[in-house]
Amino acid sequence: xxxxxxxxxxxxxxxxxxxxxxxxxxxxxxxxxxxxxxxxxxxxxxxxxxxxxxxxxxxxxxxxxxxxxxxxxxxxxxxxxxxxxxxxxxxxxxxxxxxxxxxxxxxxxxxxxxxxxxxxxxxxxxxxxxxxxxxxxxxxxxxxxxxxxxxxxxxxxxxxxxxxxxxxxxxxxxxxxxxxxxxxxxxxxxxxxxxxxxxxxxxxxxxxxxxxxxxxxxxxxxxxxxxxxxxxxxxxxxxxxxx
Amino acid sequence: xxxxxxxxxxxxxxxxxxxxxxxxxxxxxxxxxxxxxxxxxxxxxxxxxxxxxxxxxxxxxxxxxxxxxxxxxxxxxxxxxxxxxxxxxxxxxxxxxxxxxxxxxxxxxxxxxxxxxxxxxxxxxxxxxxxxxxxxxxxxxxxxxxxxxxxxxxxxxxxxxxxxxxxxxxxxxxxxxxxxxxxxxxxx
Numbered sequence: 001x002x003x004x005x006x007x008x009x010x011x012x013x014x015x016x017x018x019x020x021x022x023x024x025x026x027x028x029x030x031x032x033x034x035x036x037x038x039x040x041x042x043x044x045x046x047x048x049x050x051x052x053x054x055x056x057x058x059x060x061x062x063x064x065x066x067x068x069x070x071x072x073x074x075x076x077x078x079x080x081x082x083x084x085x086x087x088x089x090x091x092x093x094x095x096x097x098x099x100x101x102x103x104x105x106x107x108x109x110x111x112x113x114x115x116x117x118x119x120x121x122x123x124x125x126x127x128x129x130x131x132x133x134x135x136x137x138x139x140x141x142x143x144x145x146x147x148x149x150x151x152x153x154x155x156x157x158x159x160x161x162x163x164x165x166x167x168x169x170x171x172x173x174x175x176x177x178x179x180x181x182x183x184x185x186x187x188x189x190x191x192x193x194x195x196x197x198x199x200x201x202x203x204x205x206x207x208x209x210x211x212x213x214x215x216x217x218x219x220x221x222x223x224x225x226x227x228x229x230x231x232x233x234x235x236x237x238x239x240x241x242x243x
Numbered sequence: 244x245x246x247x248x249x250x251x252x253x254x255x256x257x258x259x260x261x262x263x264x265x266x267x268x269x270x271x272x273x274x275x276x277x278x279x280x281x282x283x284x285x286x287x288x289x290x291x292x293x294x295x296x297x298x299x300x301x302x303x304x305x306x307x308x309x310x311x312x313x314x315x316x317x318x319x320x321x322x323x324x325x326x327x328x329x330x331x332x333x334x335x336x337x338x339x340x341x342x343x344x345x346x347x348x349x350x351x352x353x354x355x356x357x358x359x360x361x362x363x364x365x366x367x368x369x370x371x372x373x374x375x376x377x378x379x380x381x382x383x384x385x386x387x388x389x390x391x392x393x394x395x396x397x398x399x400x401x402x403x404x405x406x407x408x409x410x411x412x413x414x415x416x417x418x419x420x421x422x423x424x425x426x427x428x429x430x431x
């Protein structure tokens with residue numbers, strides 16, 4: 001089978017004729033036509049394309065929520081104010097604790113983790129434009145407080161001697177406090193004593209009243225029994241007793 | 244066999260050309276001198292392999308359009324600019340064969356036919372000439388390409404290597420084998 005057409009001694013074209021057919025202008029024109037249009041180049045799909053996508057996404061998200069941008073910002077500000085209130089309760093864990101108590105604290109906090117998580121979940125919902133009435137928030141706050149031990153509803157910081165030595169002693173919602181350790185200054189040194197029950201004994205009360213006015217005392221290793229007779233470790237308390 | 248001096252590029256010519264290429268990279272309008280210098284060469288290369296003169300001019304224009312739009316990619320690595328143009332021309336030719344149904348054509352001169360017959364140690368008779376032309380038409384594309392470049396266009400092995408993107412030595416070996424295959428067909 002013949003693969004080629006063979007031409008022998010074809011009349012050669014003159015150099016002048018070939019030169020006369022030169023057309024550089026046509027070449028330049030061809031190059032311009034060969035260039036892809038702007039919208040087909042990577043430059044277009046880079047910055048311009050990305051900007052378009054970003055605009056489309058933001059426009060569609062605003063449209064989906066049905067809230068203009070300014071109103072949305074206001075709603076967010078309100079949400080932040082609401083959020084600040086329950087977080088106050090968590091400050092109990094931020095109060096400085098003696099180094100030796102830290103590990104125990106970590107274990108003890110686990111018992112209250114569930115309730116804290118629940119509160120945070122409620123806050124998240126408020127972020128999604130669900131605004132709860134204030135009384136409902138206070139209820140949540142109360143539930144959270146029930147998870148922490150306290151004396152006379154005081155959780156940390158300044159406390160009067162009468163409040164500290166009140167008959168109610170240490171309480172924690174429906175839980176029964178069975179024992180605790182108390183660290184105080186006895187006039188010579190810091191001492192730590194183990195106490196059964198939920199009240200500070202009279203001898204220790206006298207020492208505290210005498211030597212610990214304005215000095216922090218630490219109530220740690222608080223043990224309690226819940227409704228199901230399950231033994232729990234509760235977070236520590238720190239007070240500065242004053243007259 | 245003498246090498247065609249038209250295709251020979253001295254080192255100085257290549258260096259001078261690099262300046263023109265750099266200018267053309269900056270401004271396409273300055274591609275003009277390179278176009279004028281190589282238009283005829285590239286046209287002859289194309290027309291050598293085509294029957295249709297107008298189509299050959301079209302293909303030649305297309306070669307320079309492609310060259311100019313891709314000149315930013317050209318880097319001098321020992322291969323002269325002309326070889327780069329020939330590579331584009333080769334590619335455009337095959338595209339024309341495919342898209343425009345152009346007939347693969349080989350233009351040979353009588354003189355080259357007789358030279359080849361002498362190479363085969365045969366008589367330069369009219370019948371042998373006819374026979375060789377028939378044999379050439381039967382050659383495969385790759386072999387034909389080498390025979391054209393080496394024996395009809397008298398290019399150096401180095402230039403053949405540059406156009407076909409193979410080494411000089413490979414070009415030499417393949418050209419020899421192509422001639423051997425033609426001889427085999429011719430003698431059978």
